Each structure stands twice: as structure tokens, then as C-alpha cells.
Amino acid sequence: MKIKLMENIKEFEGTISLSDIALSISNSLKKRCVAGMVDGHLKDMDYIVDKDSDVRFITNTDKEAIEILNHSTAHLMAESIKELWGNVVFGVGPAIEEGFYYDFKIDGKMLTEDDFKAIEDKMNEISRRAEHPLRKEMTKSEALSIFNGDRLKTEIINDLPDDEIISAYTQGNYIDLCRGPHIPSTSFIKHFKLLSIAGAYWRGDSKREMLQRIYGISFFEEKDLKDYLVLLEERKARDHRKLGKQMGIFMFDDLVGRGLPMWLPNGFIVRRLLSDYIMDKEIALGYQHVLTPSLGNVELYKTSGHWAHYKDDMFPKMDVDDESYVLRPMNCPHHMVMYKSQLHSYKEFPLKIAEIAADFRYEASGALTGIERTRAFYQNDSHIFAMESQIGDVFKEVVELILDVYNDFGLKDYRMRLSLRDPNDTKKYFGNDELWERSENELRQVLNDLNIDYYEALGEAAFYGPKLDVQVRSAIGHDVTLSTIQLDYQLPERFELTYIDEKGEKARPVVIHRAILGSLDRFVAFLLEETKGVLPLWLAPTQVKVIPVNLGLHKEYSDSIYQLLKKNNLRPQVDYRDEKLGYKIREAQTQKIPYQLVIGDNEVQNNTVTYRKYGEKDQVTVTKEEFVELLKKQVEERK
RNA sequence: GCCGAAAUAGCGCAAUAGGUAGAGCAACUGACUUGUAAUCAGUAGGUUGUGGGUUCGAUUCCUACUUUCGGCACCA
Known part of the structure; x- marks a missing residue:
């Protein structure tokens, strides 16, 4: 049997474990190995190679290793919790971008951070026991009998296909359903810390029971752990909520209401400059600015479809005279009505209406985060009315504007997300399949033409169309949308918008929604965090x-x-x-x-x-x- | 909204095994009159988030509410 190792090929008689292959090279390599990559698949060191294969060993300096370590640390934590409190069921416990978590529920006991010490001590104890995680493969029915009585694991197993080979790992008295791979011994786990505890819905479903989730992180070297904890402190120091207070940018007060920011003199300077900045850019591109009221008749939102979709996320309607009004959560309906008030020709297209508009959303209380997520915010909004044939050009111009603006602010760390419809839940969206497919392909096409790096996300589309979102990570680790471009065939339909085409006939325009600075409030939050409060000269309240x-x-x-x-x-x-x-x-x-x-x-x-x-x-x-x-x-x- | 934690002076904090709270910075007053990261002294500042309960007595214990924080869910 021939095993290709990096550049060399080694021959072995019969089958052999990865561990023994490593040992055949050197004892020290074997000790450092966390796992192996066999023909592109990660495997435990126990894995038996039985045919000619490419093998690469994963040692603690490889990037895959840290993920495996964290995953194994999650298991170690679960084992510790089980030893300490016994009566516990476990959900899932993956490695994540930074560290790991495990979801669980202890019968009759809620853990708090005060319990971390005990868990960490137990983890260290098990680490010293040097337990060996042992993989066992089984059929679905075997798995069901092993995890019999564990309602959470049973549910996961039941959702797997009947013919799936299921694997589980045993270490000491602890067994866990898991794909693996895992480190060869719990003794690899030495430098870790439990970071926080929180509630998390079972299977991410808010209608189901809530489990407890402990987050933690694990490293191979003590120094890495220390550095990470310092990094966490540094992130806290550039939290916009802290900086905004220190710098006199904004404030909140109970008497005014939660999620309702008040912009202080310094903050106002920054806002005004940002507004002027973006409006100047827009004017140069032929946008026309308008101003519409923050209130609208509820019929307006019934027409747009927002009422059907977002009624619960809007402030309740106010009944006055014989009508009902709502605080607007969005500006598109006003702009649609404005468009409709006049006859339009294709010669005006693309027609760009822009507004920095106050919007109000009844955000869930738990979602409120400083000025990153508020109940009253200002959108750098625009609606572009165009012919279908112009979609590509309009889309391109907006993407270029986004890139131009980001360049001005020196923003480099962002990700473009193509947000598509969830094909399994089409009733959440307006419009037929054919239209959706067409819209999605149009966006994809333009992105490819522009050679833009992006990723696709199912289920992230707006109810009226697919969109391109620009995602950034805030200091405290939230992924937030800064800019967005959305393609919409629905609102023109619902508002019965028309224009006169080249043939002199009425036709239906398409609408492109776009926000560049997005919510001004959120943009300021992001800027504060990016700059650590050291705003560039042109934005500094005091220069x-x-x-x-x-x-x-x-x-x-x-x-x-x-x-x-x-x-x-x-x-x-x-x-x-x-x-x-x-x-x-x-x-x-x-x-x-x-x-x-x-x-x-x-x-x-x-x-x-x-x-x-x-x-x-x-x-x-x-x-x-x-x-x-x-x-x-x-x-x-x-x- | 859900689970958990927290709330003390303008700010960031300390304290009380239940006996009505302290220092620092900031503020104010005075002295000092200064060349690149904190001059000295004094003064004032608090219904300890709000309401209710237990108690002779609550900032401390219990409880409800409010807000904030960490997540989850949500994010047009």
C-alpha cells in the first residue's frame, strides 16, 4: 500500500493507522499530531488507512487543528458538566469561528457564571486523565438505542437518513453523537477558558424549548489564550456604546424611551457631515432628494405589503378621525406614491429619488444595541425607477458608489452577501418562481461581470426581491448590514406604477432600493468602532x-x-x-x-x-x- | 420576545455577615502662572434604578416592574 506524504511516498504492508504512520516518521511527529487529512477528508489519528492514499498530518500549527481542538474542548466541557451534575441532556456543541459552545439542559438546575470555576476545574482534571476519544460507527437504529432516553440526541438521529452511518465518540464514561474528528487525547486540552453563558433555543427555533449555552475558547499555547483575552478587552474598549458616551456623540434615557437615541452636539456634527457627504455624492450621480413624512396611512402599508409582513414589527397604528396612521418603518411606499403622482417617460430613466429619512421600527427589546440597532433611525435611502433593460447598469453604478464610499472611509473589512429567497419557504415572499429566478440571476450576473467577491445566502432576501448586502463585523462581534441593494418587481406591481416606453405604450418599471451608509446611526456606530474613536479630521467634532x-x-x-x-x-x-x-x-x-x-x-x-x-x-x-x-x-x- | 446576569455621585468604581454609603477623576472655590500626558488645598455632590414586602431598622434579604449587558430568536 502506497501512502503519499507531502512529497514522499511510503510503502506499508497491510492496513495501518494514521497514528502508526506518524510514528514511522518520528515519535515527536506522532505526539504533535491532532488529526490527519486523508484524501482531503479529516480523520482521527485512529483512522485505519487501507488503500493507497494521500495523507497530510494536522499538527497544532495547522489552521484545521484549532477547530478540532475547540470541538474537542466542547466535548470535554460536556463531559465535565455531566460528571458534575449528571442529569443533563445535550444539544449541539460545535467549534465556531472563535472557540466553541455547547447547548445543554440540566434537570432542575440553571448554571450561572459562578459555576465556571467548577467546570473548568473538572475539565482540567479530565485533561490530566488523558482520556482517548474513541470513534464508533453504527447504524441509525443502534444509535437510537445508545442514545435512548436522550430526547435531544434522539431527535437529531431521527432526522438523519435511515441508511446514514452514524458516528459517536466515547471518552471515559461520556459518549457523544459526533462526526469528529477529535484530538487523540484530552491531554491536548490545557489552555482554555469558559467565556459566557446564555440561553439558546433548541434547534434555533423560538417556538421550542430554551437550552443553556456555554461559550468558551481553547488554544494549544497559553500565550495564545492570554492574547485572545487581551483582544476581547480591546474590543470592549472600542464598543461604540462606550465611545459614543465618552465622546458625547449620543445618549439614551429611560424617560424618552428605550432604543431611541438622542444625538448630542458632537454627534450631530458627525451626522451632518455624513449626510452632506453622501448627498453630494448622490447629486453628482443625478439623484434627486426629497422629503416625506415619518407617518403614513396604514392603507399605504397594506398596499405595499409591509403591513402583511411586518405588522408586528411596526409601532401600533394610531386611530385619528376615521383613519389609521402608522410610524413608517420604511420609505419605499412614500416614494412609490410620489412617483405615481406624475406621468413618467422612459427618457427620465433611471429616475433616482433619494431621502435621508427617519424610520421607526418596533424592534424586539433584546435586539436593541446602542445606535447599531434602534427603534428610531435615519436611512440613507433611495429608490431607482428603471426599465428592466437598465437593471444591470443601475446595479453596477450603485455597487461602484458603495466601493467609492468605502474607499473614502478606508473600509476594507467587509463581505458582499447575495441574499436569495429560501426555496423551501416560498410563501414568505411575494411574486412567482419565474420572477424570482430571473431577479436572482440578474444580480448574480452583474456581480460576476463586475468581478466582485460575494457569497450567497438563502433565506436572506427581502419579501419583494433578492438583494446584495454588505456585511461588516462590529466590535462586539455582531454581523451587521451596512449597505444594501435590492431588486424589486413587486412594489411597482402593487402600486400599479407605469411609464411610457419607446413605443408610446404604458409599461411597468422595476425599482431598485438601495442604501449606502445604510442607517446613519449604525454607520456612525461602525465608524466609531473602526476608528477606535479617532475620527478622521474631516469628521472630528473638534479638530x-x-x-x-x-x-x-x-x-x-x-x-x-x-x-x-x-x-x-x-x-x-x-x-x-x-x-x-x-x-x-x-x-x-x-x-x-x-x-x-x-x-x-x-x-x-x-x-x-x-x-x-x-x-x-x-x-x-x-x-x-x-x-x-x-x-x-x-x-x-x-x- | 425568550434565558441568564447586572443596576451605588456627572464618569469609572469600592463598601455593608441587615445598623440610612466611601475614595479617585470630573464640577465648583482659592492659591500657583507654568513649553508637550494629571500642581496643591478646600467645597459641594447620593431617597444606593422604581414600587411593594420581610424587619425595630433594607443599599444589603424577598418580590414585581424599568433599563442595561451576554446570548438566542428577529432584522423590510
């Missing part, structure tokens, strides 16, 4: 802090600099407090103000300023005029 060395001697000159900067549309502040110089400098630094000017005798005599840029140590002396030009240039370049 320059002027610090006189001596109030008596340098105040007048400081004032003149302040006035000069003001005149040039910059946002300076002078620190007039009677404090020590070092104190004021420290404060300017902790407030992350992009430029601090220290003004003393030298500056007054030479008519100069000495600046220090945030994050740099150098002190640079230039003339007042040079400084103004430097800043204006940076603002213009949006740096």
Missing part, C-alpha cells in the same frame, strides 16, 4: 485644540488663531482654563483631538503655530497660514 502656555501672555494670540481657523470652516477649541500645560495636553490627547496647538512666546513672536498630530510625538512649527492649508487639504481629501 484643533488650541492651548495657550500662559493665559496672560498668550491668550490674545490664541484667540486670533481660533478666529482664523473658524473663518476657514474648521472646528477649533481654545482651552482657557487656568490649568497646568501638561494637564491640558493630557486632556487633548485623551479626547483624541486630531491636532493640538501649544501657543507660547515662540509662536507669538514668530507668528507661527506648533502642532502635534494625534498619535504622533513630533512637534512641528509652521506659519498660521501653512497650518490652515494643511488642515483644509486634509479635510478636502477626507483624511
Whole structure:
């Protein structure tokens, strides 16, 4: 039997386990091996190779290894919980992007974080026992008898096809249904930590029972674990909720209501600049801005279909006179009606109506997260009316706008998601199969033409059409949508929109919904986290802090600099407090103000300023005029 | 919405085995008049999230509610 190992081919008599193959190379390799890749499939070290194969060993430095380690750590945790509390059923316990979790339910006992110590101690104890996870393959009926009495595992097994070969792993007295592979010994698991405990619905279904879920993470090296815990702290430090409070961007108050952000003066500056920025971009591309009310007759949303789909996610309707109104959750219906108020020609197309519009959604209380997810937010929205033949061009222009904007903000870490209909749940969506297929293919086509990296996600489409979403990861690990483009044949139909085509006949337009900054609120949240609160000069609420060395001697000159900067549309502040110089400098630094000017005798005599840029140590002396030009240039370049 | 945890001064925190709360920073007052990350001293600041209960007495124990946090579910 020939085994191909990296570049070499080794011959073996009869069958042989991966473990023995590793041993035939060196004892130290065997000790480091976590698993093996046999003809592209991950296998335990126990796996018996019985034919000519390609074998690659997975050692603790390979990226697959950390996933296997975490998966095995999940099992180890489950084993520990079982030893400690006995009467427990387990759901699923996979490795995830960062670490692992396991879902379980202990009869008559709810665990809290206070129990982590006991579990970790038990895990360490089992690690020292060096238990060997042993794979056993079986038929479905064998599996059902082994897991008889375990309602959760039984359900999983029952959902598998009848002829499926099912595997389970035994370590010590613990057995778990699992595909594997697993590490050769629990002794590999040394540097781990349980991180949090939370509720999680069984099978992700909110109608079913809630289990407990413990998250944790595991590494091969202690240093990696320490680094990870530091990383978690750093992420917490750039949580927009913390930064937004520190920087005076926004606030919440119970008396106003949960999920209802109030934008403070600093926050307003950022918002206004962002609005102006995006509207300027839009105007350059021929968008026309409009303003429509935040309230609408409920009939409007019945026409659009939002009422049927999202009634429960809207604030309840208000009855006035003989009508009912709702706070709008979306702007499309208003824009549809606006379009309809006039006769349109194909010559106007694509017709782009844009609005930065206030929307209100009755988000589930548990979903509210600072200004990332609120009940009142502002959308950088637009609806583009076009002929079917223009879809490709319009779509392309919007994608390019997104890329342009992201480039301006230096955003590189995002993923394009093509959100498609769930083919198994078509009644959630309006429109027929043929239309959906066509729309989805159109989007796919454009993405391919533009050579854009994207992934497809079933079930993420809007009820009226497929979309392209740009996903980013927030500091606290939420995947959120920043930008979106949505193709819609439904609303034009429901609102009976028409245009006059080349032949002089009435035809139905298509609508493309798009949001670039998405929700302004969420965008600011993301920016704060991206920049760690160090906003680029053009967005910084205070751009320059002027610090006189001596109030008596340098105040007048400081004032003149302040006035000069003001005149040039910059946002300076002078620190007039009677404090020590070092104190004021420290404060300017902790407030992350992009430029601090220290003004003393030298500056007054030479008519100069000495600046220090945030994050740099150098002190640079230039003339007042040079400084103004430097800043204006940076603002213009949006740096 | 569901499961769990938490809520103390403007901010980030401490404390009480049940005896009406402390220091730091910030604020205010005064002294100091300063060249690149915290000058010194003093003053004021709290119905310990809200309501109810147990108790001679509750910030502490119980309970309901509100809000926040961690997840899950949701996200047009």
C-alpha cells in the first residue's frame, strides 16, 4: 500500500493507522499530531488507512487543528458538566469561528457564571486523565438505542437518513453523537477558558424549548489564550456604546424611551457631515432628494405589503378621525406614491429619488444595541425607477458608489452577501418562481461581470426581491448590514406604477432600493468602532485644540488663531482654563483631538503655530497660514 | 420576545455577615502662572434604578416592574 506524504511516498504492508504512520516518521511527529487529512477528508489519528492514499498530518500549527481542538474542548466541557451534575441532556456543541459552545439542559438546575470555576476545574482534571476519544460507527437504529432516553440526541438521529452511518465518540464514561474528528487525547486540552453563558433555543427555533449555552475558547499555547483575552478587552474598549458616551456623540434615557437615541452636539456634527457627504455624492450621480413624512396611512402599508409582513414589527397604528396612521418603518411606499403622482417617460430613466429619512421600527427589546440597532433611525435611502433593460447598469453604478464610499472611509473589512429567497419557504415572499429566478440571476450576473467577491445566502432576501448586502463585523462581534441593494418587481406591481416606453405604450418599471451608509446611526456606530474613536479630521467634532502656555501672555494670540481657523470652516477649541500645560495636553490627547496647538512666546513672536498630530510625538512649527492649508487639504481629501 | 446576569455621585468604581454609603477623576472655590500626558488645598455632590414586602431598622434579604449587558430568536 502506497501512502503519499507531502512529497514522499511510503510503502506499508497491510492496513495501518494514521497514528502508526506518524510514528514511522518520528515519535515527536506522532505526539504533535491532532488529526490527519486523508484524501482531503479529516480523520482521527485512529483512522485505519487501507488503500493507497494521500495523507497530510494536522499538527497544532495547522489552521484545521484549532477547530478540532475547540470541538474537542466542547466535548470535554460536556463531559465535565455531566460528571458534575449528571442529569443533563445535550444539544449541539460545535467549534465556531472563535472557540466553541455547547447547548445543554440540566434537570432542575440553571448554571450561572459562578459555576465556571467548577467546570473548568473538572475539565482540567479530565485533561490530566488523558482520556482517548474513541470513534464508533453504527447504524441509525443502534444509535437510537445508545442514545435512548436522550430526547435531544434522539431527535437529531431521527432526522438523519435511515441508511446514514452514524458516528459517536466515547471518552471515559461520556459518549457523544459526533462526526469528529477529535484530538487523540484530552491531554491536548490545557489552555482554555469558559467565556459566557446564555440561553439558546433548541434547534434555533423560538417556538421550542430554551437550552443553556456555554461559550468558551481553547488554544494549544497559553500565550495564545492570554492574547485572545487581551483582544476581547480591546474590543470592549472600542464598543461604540462606550465611545459614543465618552465622546458625547449620543445618549439614551429611560424617560424618552428605550432604543431611541438622542444625538448630542458632537454627534450631530458627525451626522451632518455624513449626510452632506453622501448627498453630494448622490447629486453628482443625478439623484434627486426629497422629503416625506415619518407617518403614513396604514392603507399605504397594506398596499405595499409591509403591513402583511411586518405588522408586528411596526409601532401600533394610531386611530385619528376615521383613519389609521402608522410610524413608517420604511420609505419605499412614500416614494412609490410620489412617483405615481406624475406621468413618467422612459427618457427620465433611471429616475433616482433619494431621502435621508427617519424610520421607526418596533424592534424586539433584546435586539436593541446602542445606535447599531434602534427603534428610531435615519436611512440613507433611495429608490431607482428603471426599465428592466437598465437593471444591470443601475446595479453596477450603485455597487461602484458603495466601493467609492468605502474607499473614502478606508473600509476594507467587509463581505458582499447575495441574499436569495429560501426555496423551501416560498410563501414568505411575494411574486412567482419565474420572477424570482430571473431577479436572482440578474444580480448574480452583474456581480460576476463586475468581478466582485460575494457569497450567497438563502433565506436572506427581502419579501419583494433578492438583494446584495454588505456585511461588516462590529466590535462586539455582531454581523451587521451596512449597505444594501435590492431588486424589486413587486412594489411597482402593487402600486400599479407605469411609464411610457419607446413605443408610446404604458409599461411597468422595476425599482431598485438601495442604501449606502445604510442607517446613519449604525454607520456612525461602525465608524466609531473602526476608528477606535479617532475620527478622521474631516469628521472630528473638534479638530484643533488650541492651548495657550500662559493665559496672560498668550491668550490674545490664541484667540486670533481660533478666529482664523473658524473663518476657514474648521472646528477649533481654545482651552482657557487656568490649568497646568501638561494637564491640558493630557486632556487633548485623551479626547483624541486630531491636532493640538501649544501657543507660547515662540509662536507669538514668530507668528507661527506648533502642532502635534494625534498619535504622533513630533512637534512641528509652521506659519498660521501653512497650518490652515494643511488642515483644509486634509479635510478636502477626507483624511 | 425568550434565558441568564447586572443596576451605588456627572464618569469609572469600592463598601455593608441587615445598623440610612466611601475614595479617585470630573464640577465648583482659592492659591500657583507654568513649553508637550494629571500642581496643591478646600467645597459641594447620593431617597444606593422604581414600587411593594420581610424587619425595630433594607443599599444589603424577598418580590414585581424599568433599563442595561451576554446570548438566542428577529432584522423590510
